[in-house]
Amino acid sequence: MSNRTHTPYGSATSLLALSVAAAFSSQTLAADQSEIKELPTAQATVQQQDSYQVTRSSSVKFTQPLLDTAKSITVIPESVMKDRGVDSLRDALRSVSGISLAAGEGGAPSGDSMAIRGFSASNDIFVDGIRDIAGYYRDTYNLESVEVAKGPGSAVTGRGATGGSINLQSKTARLDQFTDVSARGGSEQDYRATVDTNMQVGDTSALRVNLLAQDGELAGRDEVENATYAGALSYAAGLGTDKRFNANLEYQKQDNLPDYGLPWVGTNPVAELADYVNQAPPVDFDNFYGNVNRDQEDIKSQSVTLRYEQDLSAHSLLRIQARAGEVKRQTIVTAPRFYKLAESTDVRLSDEKTRDSKNSLKALQADWIANLQSGDIRHDLVVGVELARETFKRWNMTDVVDDNLDSGPALNDLYHPNPHLPFTGRYERDGTSIEADADTLAIYAFDTVTINPQWQVTGGLRWESFDSDYQYDYSDPSKVINTDDNMLAWNLSAVYKPAENGSIYLAAGNSYNPSAEGVAVSTRRNEAELDPEQTRSIELGTKWNLLDDKLLTSAALFRSVKNNARLLNDDSMYELNGEHKVQGIELSATGVISTQWNIIGSFSYQDSEDVSTGNELPNTPKQSFSLWTTYQFNDALNGGFGAQYVGKRYNNSSENRRTGDDYVLLDVMLSYRVNEQLRLQFNGENLTDEEYLEQLGGGHAIPGVGRYFTLGAHYSF
Numbered sequence: 190m191s192n193r194t195h196t197p198y199g200s201a202t203s204l205l206a207l208s209v210a211a212a213f214s215s216q217t218l219a220a221d222q223s224e225i226k227e228l229p230t231a232q233a234t235v236q237q238q239d240s241y242q243v244t245r246s247s248s249v250k251f252t253q254p255l256l257d258t259a260k261s262i263t264v265i266p267e268s269v270m271k272d273r274g275v276d277s278l279r280d281a282l283r284s285v286s287g288i289s290l291a292a293g294e295g296g297a298p299s300g301d302s303m304a305i306r307g308f309s310a311s312n313d314i315f316v317d318g319i320r321d322i323a324g325y326y327r328d329t330y331n332l333e334s335v336e337v338a339k340g341p342g343s344a345v346t347g348r349g350a351t352g353g354s355i356n357l358q359s360k361t362a363r364l365d366q367f368t369d370v371s372a373r374g375g376s377e378q379d380y381r382a383t384v385d386t387n388m389q390v391g392d393t394s395a396l397r398v399n400l401l402a403q404d405g406e407l408a409g410r411d412e413v414e415n416a417t418y419a420g421a422l423s424y425a426a427g428l429g430t431d432k433r434f435n436a437n438l439e440y441q442k443q444d445n446l447p448d449y450g451l452p453w454v455g456t457n458p459v460a461e462l463a464d465y466v467n468q469a470p471p472v473d474f475d476n477f478y479g480n481v482n483r484d485q486e487d488i489k490s491q492s493v494t495l496r497y498e499q500d501l502s503a504h505s506l507l508r509i510q511a512r513a514g515e516v517k518r519q520t521i522v523t524a525p526r527f528y529k530l531a532e533s534t535d536v537r538l539s540d541e542k543t544r545d546s547k548n549s550l551k552a553l554q555a556d557w558i559a560n561l562q563s564g565d566i567r568h569d570l571v572v573g574v575e576l577a578r579e580t581f582k583r584w585n586m587t588d589v590v591d592d593n594l595d596s597g598p599a600l601n602d603l604y605h606p607n608p609h610l611p612f613t614g615r616y617e618r619d620g621t622s623i624e625a626d627a628d629t630l631a632i633y634a635f636d637t638v639t640i641n642p643q644w645q646v647t648g649g650l651r652w653e654s655f656d657s658d659y660q661y662d663y664s665d666p667s668k669v670i671n672t673d674d675n676m677l678a679w680n681l682s683a684v685y686k687p688a689e690n691g692s693i694y695l696a697a698g699n700s701y702n703p704s705a706e707g708v709a710v711s712t713r714r715n716e717a718e719l720d721p722e723q724t725r726s727i728e729l730g731t732k733w734n735l736l737d738d739k740l741l742t743s744a745a746l747f748r749s750v751k752n753n754a755r756l757l758n759d760d761s762m763y764e765l766n767g768e769h770k771v772q773g774i775e776l777s778a779t780g781v782i783s784t785q786w787n788i789i790g791s792f793s794y795q796d797s798e799d800v801s802t803g804n805e806l807p808n809t810p811k812q813s814f815s816l817w818t819t820y821q822f823n824d825a826l827n828g829g830f831g832a833q834y835v836g837k838r839y840n841n842s843s844e845n846r847r848t849g850d851d852y853v854l855l856d857v858m859l860s861y862r863v864n865e866q867l868r869l870q871f872n873g874e875n876l877t878d879e880e881y882l883e884q885l886g887g888g889h890a891i892p893g894v895g896r897y898f899t900l901g902a903h904y905s906f
Contacts, residue, residue: 239268246258250633250649253637256690257684261340263336264337271903281329292885306353306771330383380405381901384400393426396425400420404417408894410895423438443488447479449479453889457531480610505560514549551577573634578626580708582623590615625708628656629655630654645683653678657710658671670712680699683695690733701723731744744774785822796811813834813836815832837851852893866904
């Protein structure tokens with residue numbers, strides 16, 4: 190790898206130490222410490238176990254209640270995920286409008302790939318505030334909540350976060366004794382079983398174990414199967430004291446038959462497909478164009494997270510968090526591509542995609558969190574530092590025994606594909622590899638100044654050094670691309686409270702997208718030599734707690750502009766002169782309408798444009814809507830109903846873009862409590878069996894889940 194000199198951590202750490210010392214010394218300004226509020230718990234706060242009401246963010250960097258946070262934030266609590274029968278992050282995000290899923294392509298693996306407010310968020314998924322690594326499918330069995338923060342957020346999360354970011358809050362041990370066991374079966378010969386048990390093992394210590402076993406087919410897709418086995422262990426000590434320690438360990442194994450869905454119909458097709466150019470062909474959406482004897486996917490992920498918190502006083506807290514983790518993946522998947530589209534409708538089996546990779550992460554975060562008083566003015570401060578090393582390695586897989594499906598090549602009938610053609614090849618590593626590493630050093634500070642009961646002003650800065658080395662040639666290890674980016678991200682907002690239960694805010698901020706954002710920098714032309722793209726955003730919104738402060742409602746107008754997007758010039762070289770913009774409105778309501786009635790709902794209107802083409806940005810529907818609501822009819826019977834609408838969207842913004850039509854999904858839930866320990870639950874998903882494209886890619890599109898029913902039992906003791 191390169192001998193490039195990295196930014197000296199010592200100088201930056203010294204700068205942080207000076208900042209912290211200055212902040213500590215400001216405590217001498219305190220006039221009346223008794224008037225300062227206690228520090229909030231660093232987690233999403235739900236009012237009660239079955240309630241949808243959430244009052245605070247899970248991020249320590251958002252120090253104010255959601256009502257007074259100048260940003261569009263939606264928190265999906267565990268209660269919503271249980272009621273909806275949610276298994277995966279992708280399913281959980283159906284409860285938030287303005288998010289679209291994409292198919293993994295262009296070197297990116299399949300998994301939780303998505304766009305928020307028109308910009309890719311595939312690298313903007315975090316677990317307990319630390320960036321998660323690699324593209325894979327995340328399960329919800331060990332989650333307390335899923336939090337979506339919209340709008341540019343590099344000041345909070347670091348590089349990326351152009352349209353927003355997603356934070357997953359893990360389950361942790363607490364001073365309680367309980368065991369929850371769930372088992373369910375589905376209409377696709379599938380099953381899912383989970384165990385969540387918490388044991389108090391001392392006066393201030395506890396242990397929590399979460400286990401998962403899941404296997405079965407996917408509704409609406411022939412042959413596709415997914416199996417997941419996972420376990421998580423959380424140990425906590427010092428609970429209820431001024432010094433607390435928590436250790437989280439998690440392991441997950443997935444054994445899947447991967448799915449690349451349907452082929453797109455390209456230009457100049459055979460006559461019978463002439464009406465379907467740049468669309469999906471007129472076939473049964475169940476059709477599977479892979480080969481069950483060749484295609485396979487094995488994913489293993491594991492992580493260890495350690496967290497230490499110490500109350501330095503009643504109004505200041507030191508928080509240190511470290512994580513080491515890795516994701517290993519081996520995949521062979523058939524990409525559905527037409528053989529000779531101008532002559533026939535046959536689909537070839539010779540475009541298999543292989544991936545044998547490992548992503549690793551080591552990260553350390555340290556935060557000082559305090560609220561201080563200076564006369565009548567209160568400061569809520571967060572000052573911190575972050576260090577991270579991310580690595581990526583990919584081995585070249587080749588057919589050491591000739592792949593007979595490539596010969597000819599083997600063809601499949603578009604309308605009646607055969608996924609069971611014999612396969613006689615074998616794939617193994619050929620001894621060559623590529624690898625990349627990236628180092629992050631960041632220093633950040635946030636201050637929310639409460640001037641009086643009506644006015645708050647918040648400012649935040651994050652300076653980040655992001656350096657990478659990428660050895661990108663399988664045959665020549667000496668070929669290395671280096672990047673070295675220094676970025677200063679900021680946010681600024683003002684909140685006016687016309688009433689105790691309401692706020693009006695104006696916020697602005699920026700984000701950065703360096704060429705090595707995903708660690709392995711693009712090798713296309715001169716792209717790695719360019720400065721990071723930068724996006725600026727402004728948002729005007731209002732939030733109100735209604736119905737005795739149980740229902741949080743919000744409305745926001747936003748505009749985000751990336752005015753230095755990478756764009757090919759006339760010499761086929763990249764320049765930072767493109768412009769991408771998204772503007773629109775969002776409405777949301779989350780919480781409790783009455784003691785029996787819960788709701789989470791949102792609507793997004795997004796007007797997007799790639800100025801160079803005049804077309805909409807990829808995976809950015811103009812309108813989307815999501816609603817889920819439950820009603821407790823009596824002590825035993827609870828019912829739920831959901832509706833989701835996603836408008837038309839495109840796979841790219843070029844003139845030769847492909848179209849995913851709009852769609853509507855309807856879901857239902859009915860649960861019956863037999864006694865205090867046992868509850869039965871029925872869920873129905875996509876009741877009308879809508880055929881729709883959920884994930885849009887460049888060469889293929891993946892249909893969404895078909896009509897699907899489950900029946901489960903939940904036992905608590």
